Amino acid sequence: MAQIRDTIELLTKVLKDNGTHNLKAETFRLAKFDNDDAVSSFWRLLFELIYFLRYGIIDDVCVKAFSDLTKEELVVFVKREMQQQGFTSVDFNLLPADMSTGSRDLLLAFGWLMCKEGIIDKFMESCASPLAEDTIGLYMEELGDGVPDVLDDSHLSPRSRTDPVRKVKQLLWLNGKLRLSLRNLYALQRERAKLMHKLHQSTNGISLDPEKNHLSMLEVYMLRHPELLKKNLQLLEKDNIRLQNLLEWKSKEDIFWKWMESVLDAKIQAYEMAAQSELYRQEQGHALSQMTLDKKEMLQKSHDRLRDNIIQYEAKLDELERLWNSKKSNLSQEEVDNLLAAIDLDISLRKVSLALGDQPAAAGSSTSPLRLPPKEYQYTYVKKPSNQDQTSQTPSMNDPNQRKSLRDENKMLSDLKMKLKEEINSKQDMYRDQMNSLANHFEDVVCIPKRVNAVGNRN
Amino acid sequence: MPLVTLQLGQCGNQIGGQLFSTIIEDADCKHTGVTKKENDNYLEAVNERFFVEDKHGKLEARAVMVDMETKAISKTRLDAKKSGKWHYPDKQQFCQKKGSGNNWAHGFCAHGPKAHDDIMALVQSEVEKCDHFDGFLTLMSLAGGTGSGVGAYITQCLRDEYPHSFIMNQVVWPYNTGEVIVQNYNALLTLSQLYLYSDALLIMENDKIQKICSQLLNIKHISFQDMNTVIAHKLASFLQPTVRTEGSHTRQNRLGDMLEHLVAHPDYKLLSLLNIPQMSEAALQYSAYQWPGLLKHLRQMLIANAPMEEGIDWNVRVSSGAIRNHNFSLANLLLLRGKDCNMADVSAFTEPKLYTDWIPSGCGLLEWKQPRMFCQYEKSASLLSNSQTPVTPLNSVLEKSWSMFGARAFVHQYIKFGLAEEDFLDSFASLEQVLKNYKDL
Numbered sequence: 056m057a058q059i060r061d062t063i064e065l066l067t068k069v070l071k072d073n074g075t076h077n078l079k080a081e082t083f084r085l086a087k088f089d090n091d092d093a094v095s096s097f098w099r100l101l102f103e104l105i106y107f108l109r110y111g112i113i114d115d116v117c118v119k120a121f122s123d124l125t126k127e128e129l130v131v132f133v134k135r136e137m138q139q140q141g142f143t144s145v146d147f148n149l150l151p152a153d154m155s156t157g158s159r160d161l162l163l164a165f166g167w168l169m170c171k172e173g174i175i176d177k178f179m180e181s182c183a184s185p186l187a188e189d190t191i192g193l194y195m196e197e198l199g200d201g202v203p204d205v206l207d208d209s210h211l212s213p214r215s216r217t218d219p220v221r222k223v224k225q226l227l228w229l230n231g232k233l234r235l236s237l238r239n240l241y242a243l244q245r246e247r248a249k250l251m252h253k254l255h256q257s258t259n260g261i262s263l264d265p266e267k268n269h270l271s272m273l274e275v276y277m278l279r280h281p282e283l284l285k286k287n288l289q290l291l292e293k294d295n296i297r298l299q300n301l302l303e304w305k306s307k308e309d310i311f312w313k314w315m316e317s318v319l320d321a322k323i324q325a326y327e328m329a330a331q332s333e334l335y336r337q338e339q340g341h342a343l344s345q346m347t348l349d350k351k352e353m354l355q356k357s358h359d360r361l362r363d364n365i366i367q368y369e370a371k372l373d374e375l376e377r378l379w380n381s382k383k384s385n386l387s388q389e390e391v392d393n394l395l396a397a398i399d400l401d402i403s404l405r406k407v408s409l410a411l412g413d414q415p416a417a418a419g420s421s422t423s424p425l426r427l428p429p430k431e432y433q434y435t436y437v438k439k440p441s442n443q444d445q446t447s448q449t450p451s452m453n454d455p456n457q458r459k460s461l462r463d464e465n466k467m468l469s470d471l472k473m474k475l476k477e478e479i480n481s482k483q484d485m486y487r488d489q490m491n492s493l494a495n496h497f498e499d500v501v502c503i504p505k506r507v508n509a510v511g512n513r514n
Numbered sequence: 515m516p517l518v519t520l521q522l523g524q525c526g527n528q529i530g531g532q533l534f535s536t537i538i539e540d541a542d543c544k545h546t547g548v549t550k551k552e553n554d555n556y557l558e559a560v561n562e563r564f565f566v567e568d569k570h571g572k573l574e575a576r577a578v579m580v581d582m583e584t585k586a587i588s589k590t591r592l593d594a595k596k597s598g599k600w601h602y603p604d605k606q607q608f609c610q611k612k613g614s615g616n617n618w619a620h621g622f623c624a625h626g627p628k629a630h631d632d633i634m635a636l637v638q639s640e641v642e643k644c645d646h647f648d649g650f651l652t653l654m655s656l657a658g659g660t661g662s663g664v665g666a667y668i669t670q671c672l673r674d675e676y677p678h679s680f681i682m683n684q685v686v687w688p689y690n691t692g693e694v695i696v697q698n699y700n701a702l703l704t705l706s707q708l709y710l711y712s713d714a715l716l717i718m719e720n721d722k723i724q725k726i727c728s729q730l731l732n733i734k735h736i737s738f739q740d741m742n743t744v745i746a747h748k749l750a751s752f753l754q755p756t757v758r759t760e761g762s763h764t765r766q767n768r769l770g771d772m773l774e775h776l777v778a779h780p781d782y783k784l785l786s787l788l789n790i791p792q793m794s795e796a797a798l799q800y801s802a803y804q805w806p807g808l809l810k811h812l813r814q815m816l817i818a819n820a821p822m823e824e825g826i827d828w829n830v831r832v833s834s835g836a837i838r839n840h841n842f843s844l845a846n847l848l849l850l851r852g853k854d855c856n857m858a859d860v861s862a863f864t865e866p867k868l869y870t871d872w873i874p875s876g877c878g879l880l881e882w883k884q885p886r887m888f889c890q891y892e893k894s895a896s897l898l899s900n901s902q903t904p905v906t907p908l909n910s911v912l913e914k915s916w917s918m919f920g921a922r923a924f925v926h927q928y929i930k931f932g933l934a935e936e937d938f939l940d941s942f943a944s945l946e947q948v949l950k951n952y953k954d955l
Contacts, residue, residue: 224779225872232778235713239770241678246646253645 074113086162097161516644523661526653531590532746559755573600614659619931621663649680657688657697666707673711706941722821756882789896805858843901852893
């Protein structure tokens, strides 16, 4: 454990090399013991790392954004981003927005993010030698500037926007520009090749690289501008240190992760200790467990529902597949396309009805434009109507079955009426008792129930 | 970024000689307005662009000289040698004993093909001297036989052999009341031929040059020498090195960059050149200019289609809507040279109303700058413009050719060398189309 301090110091160095603010190893120690002094530092670190993941660099914009955002905005932003990354710790999400407490959870979140996104590896990838000869990346931004977006025709007068002749002229103009640019580029390319050849030829026999027998462009450039050597040497040294740090980190990484485990243990311990305290349970735990219980139930329910639906569709899928196989040979491409479109539509209808009422769309299938196969294979999505749905169907009175079901319906409704009446009675009794018991608490009050109304209701 | 110059015919050779000596004069100017280091950079760019250093450290022009008579070439070479500062390369000349007799067909159909191999060998050896070959500048006149006929033929050959290079033809437009009776035929045939193969045609009108000589420079008896000096001054004012800052880099102007901006549309290849101020050396030392005034004049010269800064019609205004009375442009290239050129405000040239309406706004103007003074002018500006300026001269050439062709006058002289009447008709058709395109801008 003696090494842990060195390791964390190394980590802070690596982080700083890559643009984060200056973190102290002490901050990590404080965070382990959930000390509030470390909180804001870690929020900032998380923000910076999220920015890095998104844009590949921590630059001035990031620093500016950090100072511009209020504490609350920052916390909300970081929480949301962490959620999107898949970090769903409840404790983390319940951290206060004023950055007052919770450094241990932040430390854990940091460890999780670092591990999951391979941040150190990304740091390594972004390490590029300052002497790399391919510098096109540096110019990309500048090249993008200043060139108006000519394809956007909003700057043209209304006449040219509508007049096809002018449109064609503009396109010809653009085409010509492109053609001449290419010619220019070609000329430059040739010049480069010529110069490079000259350079290689005149440095023939001298080399720093055993595989070549000439100097590279950069080497010659350095020879010509010796004042740049010092500058580049510094850059290289800086880069070397960065890489050295990263290498060292790779070898010591496990110490850090072991330490992180101890942080997690500390959290679990603290949680257990707190769990014993009744106060804690009432303040937070109760509400929390209540909420999770509700959620769990809900999740279970929707899970079941999803499974049911899948099972229901599975059978249909099998059937479709069978149909598909039998029909495959004599279907034209066009028909297949139509069918696919129809199926898509049907599925989306189903989705909508699921979202709306969670009832399989009985109506949807009857209006479905699905091009159904011939009669003997025809199937329908109509679910066997439940009793409640009966009235909404359009029954044919001539059908004896329908008449019978109407009778059933009548019977059921009268049953329901009876049941409701009973319920009303029992409720009235219950409330009367409650009123009486309440009335007993007050000495000067006599409670007279509204019997007349109640009787009226009964009949 | 070397340019290879082709001097064709008497006119082309004279202008070429004058161009190189103007460039050398500019390079040798004592007053540069910049530090020694900046001036050295400028000179290095000038030398690279127009000259090769020979074995004795002397400057040798990157030029190929072609004429069917020996007179003009030997005179030009002699003048160059006399200056002691530069000379033409040996054995880079092609001449014959017999001229083309102001007959385009003689040049195009007879002299051209016969001289093809020799001329292209000269061109190739000149191109091979360049590390980075920027393009061809071809100097010729439209009226004569050799410059126009052989010139048109050679341009076609250049395009065949160097399909990816830039070719700019500087053509001297004959006087309206011309010296050669078939000059309009020659101009017609040359222009239509060049339009197929060249990237850009820079027009120098004799009438306008003459006006500049008489009114601005106050020359009493104007010689060709005087006019060539004006043309060379104009050419040098845009060919001499300038720089442009893009982001954090600066880059030298190259012919390719300029043409990419000016003649992107294949139907519009006619360029004209305005420059300001232009004056005699005597008047130069008593003059002082400010950027706003210079640019205001230059802009009015552009929209009122005036060849020089005197006698501009200030009533012409940039208008929108149905009344279009100003000179419309497709693209403009503005070159500012001299003191404080980086402070000059060029926004007056970016106004979308100056340009035809299918050019996206902001794409009409490109500017290049050079803080070093040009030819002792403390401040000077040149505007290379692809605009409606050539409409009037083109119209006049076409009209006169039509009336002559209607009577079939002199046509047999052309047919003698293998040209057909259809060739005339094709040329008419293509130039009428060019004229219409420019009128409709």
